[in-house]
Amino acid sequence: MASVDQRISFITLAVADIDATRRFYVEGLGWTPELDVPGEVIMIRTGQQLLLSLWERSHFETEVGAVKSGPGVAPLTIAHNVATPEEVDAVLATARAAGSPHVEDAVQRDWGGYTGYFADPDGFRWEIAFNPDPRLSAIVLATP
Numbered sequence: 001m002a003s004v005d006q007r008i009s010f011i012t013l014a015v016a017d018i019d020a021t022r023r024f025y026v027e028g029l030g031w032t033p034e035l036d037v038p039g040e041v042i043m044i045r046t047g048q049q050l051l052l053s054l055w056e057r058s059h060f061e062t063e064v065g066a067v068k069s070g071p072g073v074a075p076l077t078i079a080h081n082v083a084t085p086e087e088v089d090a091v092l093a094t095a096r097a098a099g100s101p102h103v104e105d106a107v108q109r110d111w112g113g114y115t116g117y118f119a120d121p122d123g124f125r126w127e128i129a130f131n132p133d134p135r136l137s138a139i140v141l142a143t144p
Contacts (some may be wrong), residue, residue, distance in 0.1 A: 011046075011078065012053040013124055014060035014067050018042065021054050021120040052078075064141020077117070079127045081139050085114040091128045092116045 015021045022042055025031050034051060035043040042054045047118045061067055082088055088106045095118035106116030106128065115129040131139075 008050060010043075010051050010053050012055055012060070013120075013122065014057045014064075015054050015120075015122045016057050017121065018054070018056040024098055024100070024121050025054065029094060029124070074124055077125045077127045081129050081131055081136070085130045086130045088114055088116060088130050091096055092118055095126070095128075 018039060018041070022036070025042065025044060026033060026036075033042050034045050035041065037051060040056050040059050044052045044054070046052045048130050057067060080091065082091060085106070086099050091102055099121075100118040101121065101123070102117070102119035102125075104117040106114050113129055113131045114131070115127055117125050117127055119125055
C-alpha cells in the first residue's frame, strides 16, 4: 500500500462574514492574500506549502456540508510561533488592535513556553507561542 505524503496544503475555515474576516486578517494583521474573491474566499500563504483558506460559510457548506454550531470554542487551535516572549506580547497587541473579540494575555506555561491566545471574528483561536525547545526552532525560523 502506498503512503500519503506527510504534509498539509490548506487549512480551511468557514467564516460568517468574509468582509469582516478580510478586515481582520488583511487590514488588521497586515497579511497579504494570494487569492481574494470578494464574497467567497480569501487564501493567504502561511508557509512554504501551506495556505490558510478563509471561505464564506454558505460557499463552504455548498461543497463540504452543513457546519455544526453551538456554544463554546471550536475544538482546534492554530499556532503561530515566534522567537521571543516579547514577540508573543507584540502579536497579541496587534490582534487586539485589529479588533479581536477575545485576547487572552500570555502566561508562562508549565511546559516552559510562554503563550497567549486571540480569536478571529468567527472565534477561531490562534495560539501565539514562544517555545524554548531547540528542536522546534525550524518552525519559527521558516519563512513563508
